[in-house]
Amino acid sequence: MVDAPDTPAGLYRTVRLIRRFEERAIELVRTGEIVGGIHPYIGQEAIAAGVCAALRADDIITSTHRGHGHVLAKGADPARMLAELAGRSTGLNQGRGGSMHAADFRLGIFGANAIVGANGPITVGAAWAARQAGSDRVGVSFFGDGAVSQGVLLESMNLAALWRVPVLFICENNGYATTLTVADAVAGTITGRGAAFGMPAVTVDGMDPLTVLDAARDAVDQARSGGGPTLIECLTYRFDAHHTWEHKARVRYRDDDEVARGRSRDPVEVAGARLAADQRARIDAEIEAVLAEAVAFALDSPRPDPAGALDHLYATGLRARQGGGC
Amino acid sequence: MPWLSYQKALNRALGDELARDPAVFVLGEDIRVAVSNVTAGLFQRFGPDRVLDTPLSEQAFTSFATGAALAGRRPVIEFQIPSLLFLVFEQIANQAHKFSLMTGGQACVPVTYLFPGSGSRTGWAGQHSDHPYSLMVHVGVKTVVPATPTDAYGLLVAAIRDDDPVVVFAPAGALALREDVDYAELGPVPLGVGRVHREGNDVTVVAVGHLVQDALAVADELADEASIEVFDPRTLYPFDWDGLAASVAKTGRLVVIDDSNRSCGIGAEILATAAERFGLAAAPARVTRPDGAVLPFALELDRAVQPSRAQLVSAIQGVLKDG
Numbered sequence: 131m132v133d134a135p136d137t138p139a140g141l142y143r144t145v146r147l148i149r150r151f152e153e154r155a156i157e158l159v160r161t162g163e164i165v166g167g168i169h170p171y172i173g174q175e176a177i178a179a180g181v182c183a184a185l186r187a188d189d190i191i192t193s194t195h196r197g198h199g200h201v202l203a204k205g206a207d208p209a210r211m212l213a214e215l216a217g218r219s220t221g222l223n224q225g226r227g228g229s230m231h232a233a234d235f236r237l238g239i240f241g242a243n244a245i246v247g248a249n250g251p252i253t254v255g256a257a258w259a260a261r262q263a264g265s266d267r268v269g270v271s272f273f274g275d276g277a278v279s280q281g282v283l284l285e286s287m288n289l290a291a292l293w294r295v296p297v298l299f300i301c302e303n304n305g306y307a308t309t310l311t312v313a314d315a316v317a318g319t320i321t322g323r324g325a326a327f328g329m330p331a332v333t334v335d336g337m338d339p340l341t342v343l344d345a346a347r348d349a350v351d352q353a354r355s356g357g358g359p360t361l362i363e364c365l366t367y368r369f370d371a372h373h374t375w376e377h378k379a380r381v382r383y384r385d386d387d388e389v390a391r392g393r394s395r396d397p398v399e400v401a402g403a404r405l406a407a408d409q410r411a412r413i414d415a416e417i418e419a420v421l422a423e424a425v426a427f428a429l430d431s432p433r434p435d436p437a438g439a440l441d442h443l444y445a446t447g448l449r450a451r452q453g454g455g456c
Numbered sequence: 457m458p459w460l461s462y463q464k465a466l467n468r469a470l471g472d473e474l475a476r477d478p479a480v481f482v483l484g485e486d487i488r489v490a491v492s493n494v495t496a497g498l499f500q501r502f503g504p505d506r507v508l509d510t511p512l513s514e515q516a517f518t519s520f521a522t523g524a525a526l527a528g529r530r531p532v533i534e535f536q537i538p539s540l541l542f543l544v545f546e547q548i549a550n551q552a553h554k555f556s557l558m559t560g561g562q563a564c565v566p567v568t569y570l571f572p573g574s575g576s577r578t579g580w581a582g583q584h585s586d587h588p589y590s591l592m593v594h595v596g597v598k599t600v601v602p603a604t605p606t607d608a609y610g611l612l613v614a615a616i617r618d619d620d621p622v623v624v625f626a627p628a629g630a631l632a633l634r635e636d637v638d639y640a641e642l643g644p645v646p647l648g649v650g651r652v653h654r655e656g657n658d659v660t661v662v663a664v665g666h667l668v669q670d671a672l673a674v675a676d677e678l679a680d681e682a683s684i685e686v687f688d689p690r691t692l693y694p695f696d697w698d699g700l701a702a703s704v705a706k707t708g709r710l711v712v713i714d715d716s717n718r719s720c721g722i723g724a725e726i727l728a729t730a731a732e733r734f735g736l737a738a739a740p741a742r743v744t745r746p747d748g749a750v751l752p753f754a755l756e757l758d759r760a761v762q763p764s765r766a767q768l769v770s771a772i773q774g775v776l777k778d779g
Contacts, residue, residue, distance in 0.1 A: 190527070224560030231558040240526055241559060248551060251516040255523025255531075262505060263528070282547075285516030292511070443596070445556045445564035445619040448648075448694055450596060 133413075135203075136183040141339040142401040143413050144179035147420070148199040149398050151208055152370075154421050155198070155215055159374045163429060164215045168229045171199035173369030176397035177302050178203035180342025181270060181362075184350045190238045190256050190269040192249035195230045196302075196368075197242030200272050206234045209424040218431035225434045226442065238267075246307075247273060247280030250299070254290045257297045257353075268296040268353040276307025278320050287359070291327040296353035298346065299324065299361040302336060304368040305392075309383040324361030336364030337395045340404075367392035462633045465605040466494045466572060466626060468642070469612040470532065474502050477530060480616060483508040483517055484534035494534060494572045494626075514540050518547035518569075525565045526555070530616055533567065538574040538625070539586045549595040552621040564619045570612065574601075574625040575666065575715050576751055576758055585751035585758070589625045589664075590716040593693040593725070598622040598647060600691045603668035605635040607690055610645030618647060627715070629666030650696035652703065656685035659709040659772055662700065662726055663688055667713045667763060674768050682776055692722050700726070701734060708737035711771045713763050718744040738778040741771040 133139035152172050158164040171178070178199035182191070185204070193200040201211060206222060214221025215229050222234050233241035240256055243249040250271050257269030277283050278301065290297045307315055324331025330352070334345045342364055349360035369392065371377055384392075402410050440450055460468070473480045482495060488509045490496040499507040510517040514535070521531035535541070541548075552565045575587040592599040598620055602608040608626060615622035653668060654675055661684055663671035668688045675684035687703050689696055704710055710730050714723035723742035730740055743763040751758050 222560070223558060223562070226560045227558045233559045233562055235526075235559070235562045240523070241555070241563070243551075245546065245550060248519065248546070251519035251547075252523035252526065252551070254516075255520035255525075256527040257523070258520070259524040259527035259529045269523075282515040282519065285511075285513035286520070288511060289513065289516055289520060440557070442557045442559075442561035444598075445561070445566075448598075448620070 136343060138340070138401070138404040139409060139413065141179050141183060141343065142405055142410065143417070144183070144203050145175040145339055145397050145401045146413060147208065147417050148175040148178060148202050150417050150421055151202060151212070152198060154425055155212065156374060158216065158425070165217065166228060167374035168198070168215065169196040169373050170370040171196050173393070173397070174302055174304060174336065174366045175199055176339040176401065177300065177336045177342055177364045177366060178272070180339040181298070181300055181346045183339070183343050184346035185268070185270065188238055189267050190240055190253065190260065191272065192240045192253045192270070193242040193272050194246070194249065194274060195242065195244050196274065197230065197232060197272070201232045201234070201239055201242060204239050205237045206232070206239060208420055209427040212424045212428040213431045216428045217433065218428055219434040220427070220431040247277035247283035249273065250277070250283040250286035251289065254286045254295050254297055258293060258295045261296055266296070266354045268298065268350055270298045270300060272300045272302065274307065275301060275303040275305070275312050275316065275320065277301070278323055279307070279315055284323060287324065287327045287329070287361070290359040291329045294356060294358035297359040298349045298353065299359060301361065301363045302366055303363050304366045306368065306372070306383070308372045309381065320363045321361060329359045329361055331361040331363070333363040333365060336366035337397050338400050339397065369393050457636045457638050459634045460605045460637045462605045462608050462626065463493055463572070463631045465609040466570070466612055467496055469609045470495065471498060471501065473613060473616045474498065474506055479528060479530045480532065481506045481508065481529060482532045482534065483510050483521065485510055485512060485536050487534055492534065492536060492572050494570070514543050515547055518544040519551055521567045522547065522552045522555070522565055525567050526563055530566045531568070532570055532616060534570050534572065537584050538571050538588060539583050541571065541588050541591070545591070548597060548621060548623070553595060553597050556620065565621050566619050567621050568612070568615045569621070569623045570626065571624065572626040573628040573631060575627045575629055576762055577628045579753065579755055579758065581753040582750050587625070587627070587715045589623070589692055590721040592623045593722055594720065596693065598691070599625070599693045600647060601625045601627065601665040602690060603630060603665055603688050605633060606637055606642065607645055607651070609642045611647070611690060614644040614647050617644065622647070625665065627666035630669070633669070645690065647691045648694040648696055649691065650687055650689045650699040652685060653688055654684065654686040656683040656707065658682040658684065658707055659711060659775055660685045660687050660700070660703045660707045661768070661772065662710070662712045664692065664714050664722065667715060670765050670768060671713055674765050674772065678769065678772060682772065684772065697729060704730060704734045704736065709775050710734070710736055710740040711768070711775050712740070712742040713768050714742060714744050715763060716744055717749050718747045738775050741775050743767040743771050
């Protein structure tokens with residue numbers, strides 16, 4: 131039996147699933163099965179788990195370059211997700227998107243997005259359209275602290291507040307935009323940006339999925355009942371690299387003490403401490419089995435046929451001219 | 457039969473599609489009062505849920521439309537200034553255009569981007585006078601540049617009904633054009649199909665947008681010297697290569713008049729494709745804006761960098777002499 135995602139066991143399950151998914155994915159980056167590397171979500175899992183536990187299946191999310199956690203927490207199949215990372219035709223996007231563009235529209239996952247802040251207005255437009263259609267679906271835009279320096283995101287907050295669009299702006303403040311600290315990038319405060327547009331803005335502990343869930347629930351209730359958007363700043367820490375290239379490049383921008391301090395509060399432990407040892411062990415074993423199957427599925431899946439490299443370029447089926455000689 | 461202006465044709469197409477399909481809505485700046493006239497009367501007919509005045513947030517409202525399209529709507533965005541395309545290039549070229557492929561066909565983004573008044577507006581200077589359709593062709597976004605009121609109506613309707621993003625450039629130089637039309641015969645014009653406005657045997661002149669009228673005038677002027685065929689691609693991407701091939705197969709000679717900057721403009725692509733495929737009897741020629749042109753303000757300077765009839769005449773005469 132699967133625990134409901136908004137129970138302590140369900141939250142732990144999601145946090146643990148994301149953690150182990152990322153660890154398995156990093157292994158596959160190292161062995162060359164995943165090309166292009168990934169932006170590991172390790173350390174930030176409580177945010178995706180808490181926010182998505184407050185959502186309905188038909189709610190809409192958009193995500194970022196560091197998006198695996200959001201996509202999994204919203205219910206994507208880990209096997210098809212891993213197959214996408216490995217560039218296989220069985221992947222969520224048939225191997226056309228990869229790590230930074232994973233999407234599953236049937237689950238309301240309107241795509242991870244590789245341009246920082248670009249998903250903000252897309253979420254607002256989608257949530258507006260859902261409301262216009264008479265539904266009470268909400269949209270969630272996940273982004274990092276780096277995105278608050280993007281004008282387009284701030285413009286989209288203005289539109290959302292102005293038109294009372296049912297949206298949650300979830301800022302994952304992990305302290306760094308790649309290597310640049312928040313202190314070096316952000317004047318004023320992050321929540322101050324929400325307040326400037328007249329929307330509720332709160333800062334919460336992003337390492338505890340239960341705390342995030344509580345804040346997200348309030349924001350979802352407000353959005354569903356016509357009260358408009360909320361900005362939630364979740365304080366967190368990225369345990370691993372900005373991107374796996376750092377594993378080789380050894381870029382130095384965080385000292386060891388800081389990383390040790392950041393890792394000392396681990397969302398897996400925060401969520402796990404609420405469960406009995408045997409319950410936790412059962413969930414862990416279950417996740418190992420799911421991921422073993424996912425890895426096998428991904429690696430056994432066929433690679434896409436190069437002849438179809440530009441399939442889906444146009445929704446109408448228009449075929450582009452080829453690049454080779456005529 | 458009634459006279460339909462190009463501008464009114466755009467207005468009529470928007471009204472007809474808003475009435476026909478509840479998924480369609482229009483958004484943009486100052487469209488309730490219809491500063492550009494293209495949305496005149498639509499707010500009164502369809503109300504604030506279908507005709508949205510936006511703040512001056514072009515980047516956000518362009519991707520807002522993408523989000524609405526992903527959720528099943530068919531947005532039409534009116535942009536007041538052609539150069540705003542540079543501001544929203546990321547939102548169109550890097551977001552809307554890429555969703556279908558990147559999601560493995562899960563999503564489509566049927567947004568129409570309407571630029572009424574593209575190209576020189578006569579004295580609007582450097583940042584209001586661009587004609588950046590070739591940029592969209594380069595990235596592979598469907599691009600139309602209607603030349604006549606009938607085609608403006610038909611191509612805008614087709615763009616709105618298309619499941620992909622489509623950019624519609626309505627040249628400032630064509631907006632006042634009027635045509636005798638039977639309203640009952642107005643209908644969608646399929647994307648990717650060119651139109652021969654005038655048949656001829658000696659040389660094919662490919663003319664884009666408002667330059668079609670110039671090409672027709674020049675064809676008249678040179679009627680004693682040469683029989684000129686005027687081919688209007690109507691859609692620049694996808695381009696009607698077969699239609700152009702058929703024309704050039706007849707004439708063997710090719711001249712292009714195109715309001716792009718010269719380097720990497722659509723004129724360059726047409727000449728390159730002709731060189732590869734068409735077996736021309738003489739070297740082709742093109743009349744364009746200069747490389748990297750910025751339109752200067754003073755009227756004489758503005759006109760000096762736009763393709764002119766005089767340039768077209770000498771290009772045609774040169775091609776006829778050659779070979």
